[in-house]
Amino acid sequence: MDGTTGLLITGLVALTVTVAAVLILGRALISARERRFNAVQEELSKARAQAERIRSEAETAAEQKIRTAQGDLAEQRAELERRQARLDEREQRLDAELHRLSEAGQRVDERGARLDEREHRLGRLEEERRSILEAAAALTAEEAKAELVEAVEAQAKREAALIVRDIEKDARKSGEARARRIITLAIQRLATEQTTESVVSVVHLPGDDMKGRIIGREGRNIRTFETVTGVNLIIDDTPEAVLLSCFDPVRREVGRLTLEKLVLDGRIHPHRIEEVYEASRTEVTQLCVRAGEDALVDVGLTDMHPELVTLLGQLRYRTSYGQNVLKHLIECAHLAGMMAAELGLDPGQLRRCALLHDIGKALTHEVEGSHALIGAEIARRYGESEDVVHAIEAHHNEVEVRTVEAVLVQAADAISGGRPGARRESLEAYVERLQRMEEIARANEGVEKVFAMQAGREIRIMVKPEAVDDVQAQVIARDVAKRVEEELTYPGQIRVTVVRESRASETAR
Known part of the structure; x- marks a missing residue:
């Protein structure tokens, strides 16, 4: 029993010591928490003071900006009032100018109406004059215009042909005979054999x-x-x-x-x-x-x-x-x-x-x-x-x-x-070219006969002397030569000769 009591007392003592240690440790933790709480309270007080200072500064700056903005707003309002006054004055001037322009437009419309009426009357008079002229001339305006253009074109061609003929005559007097002699001599003195093209x-x-x-x-x-x-x-x-x-x-x-x-x-x-x-x-x-x-x-x-x-x-x-x-x-x-x-x-x-x-x-x-x-x-x-x-x-x-x-x-x-025989071309192309040359020549008025001669180197055109005069014959030769140049492809040159022959015959009885 004494042993049991001793053990019990020993356990109580140990428990008491443990409880005391726990109490001491709890007090230490409570003290640490109080210190931290005090530190937090102190930091919170500093933060509140700083926030109060920042708020005060912000309010002061805001009041300063509001006062400045109010001053600027007053100046802008005054400037807007001045501009509005100027705009009102300009609007009044524009209204007056618009009124004057409206009156001028009415006058222009009246004058335009009078001009339209006058133009209408002139048109009727022109139609009456044209009708009278067409009735007197037995031609419409288009027919008269076409006839006038044709007459002017024929006259221009005739005058141009006369001028060209005179110029050509003057040039040929000194150069044609000598050039013909030089080229003829050169051709007659030369002849070479030819070969046939082949691939x-x-x-x-x-x-x-x-x-x-x-x-x-x-x-x-x-x-x-x-x-x-x-x-x-x-x-x-x-x-x-x-x-x-x-x-x-x-x-x-x-x-x-x-x-x-x-x-x-x-x-x-x-x-x-x-x-x-x-x-x-x-x-x-x-x-x-x-x-x-x-x-x-x-x-x-x-x-x-x-x-x-x-x-x-x-x-x-x-x-x-x-x-x-x-x-x-x-x-x-x-x-x-x-x-x-x-x-x-x-x-x-x-x-x-x-x-x-x-x-x-x-x-x-x-x-x-x-x-x-x-x-x-x-x-x-x-x-x-x-x-x-x-x-x-x-x-x-x-x-x-x-x-x-x-x-x-x-x-x-x-x-x-x-020169004939120097170069070869197909028979079909050669015949077609000669036929086309004769067709071009026959298309002219007053042409009686056409012959392609000298292996296609010359076109000889016979014209009716009663329908074509000497000047018109020159015009025909020039027109045919121009069309041949434009429409045909050929080596060398092609000479166009227009023959106008007049014959007079009587019978003695």
Whole structure:
């Protein structure tokens, strides 16, 4: 029992100690909370004081702004009152001005009404006058106007034709005979052979079995040939012949020589084709140089850049409307030289201009543009004189003609290309052109017969002498020539001749 009591007392003591410790700890926590509460109260008091100060300052600033705004508002109100007074005064003036304008508008309306009435009366008088005139003349106003315009046009044409005829007569007195003699002599002294234009060459074979060898196994030979030469090889049913087609005549000539050598040799395979092609190209280049040198010798020229000589030789394989270009240049050079000699100019310079005037055609496959401008640039690049360059670039009137040499080159070009037989055109186009020429001539009043003569180089018109006088005949010739220029395409020139023939006959009894 004593042990139990001891334990009980010990537990009570421990509990008492624990309770005391808890009480002490609680008091410490309460003290800490009181201190924090006091600190918060102190901070709250400071915040309230600061808020009170800020509110007081804000109220003071607001009162100051209100007083300032009231002052500005009073000034603005005074300014608005002044502006309103000025606007009222201006409105009064505008009302007075509007009243005056209204009165003036009424006066204008009254005057306009009077003018309308007067115009109406004048219109009635004009209608009555026109009716009286139409009744007296038995023509309407439109008919009279058309007749007047027609009469004035006919009179103007007649006077213009008289003036033109007088001017032409004065010019022809001194120049026509000499020009005719110069050109006639130049044409009569020259004649060259012509070739036919073509883009296809024919190569003859010793036998049809050669076609198979040309084609090769699975077509390798023909593919290699076309790839190397750039020429289309056409093998059809034509016996013992194949066709070569290419727009470039020099390339086609190289292909022709290559194929002929391969056929003659008999060994046809890709490597052999390449070897023969290189040899043929060298040979054609030499032939071009030789042809250019021969052309220079033919026209009597020696000093020319080698590149120009080569380009001239390439024109040996070029044709235009069936006319060989190199022979055309040689012919033009001779014509220009003859005319230059007759006119007292330098024949060598004219032959040089004429020989080079189509040099640009050698590069038209490679360079875009007109052959005249291309040729002029080439000649300038290789040191030709400005007179030669100008004659080249102006021979198709793409550049304004400024020198006598350029005019003579144009004349030589027209003579060489325009003479009968020099160039080829289809029969249908030729016949259609002649028929159209005759139709244009027949469309004129007073024409009796029309003939297209000299292979389409001349239109001869027979008119009725009782319906057409000499001046009207000149007008008809000019009108027909103008319509032919506008509606037809033709090489060279076309002469229009109007024949007015009067015959008087009596019978003796």
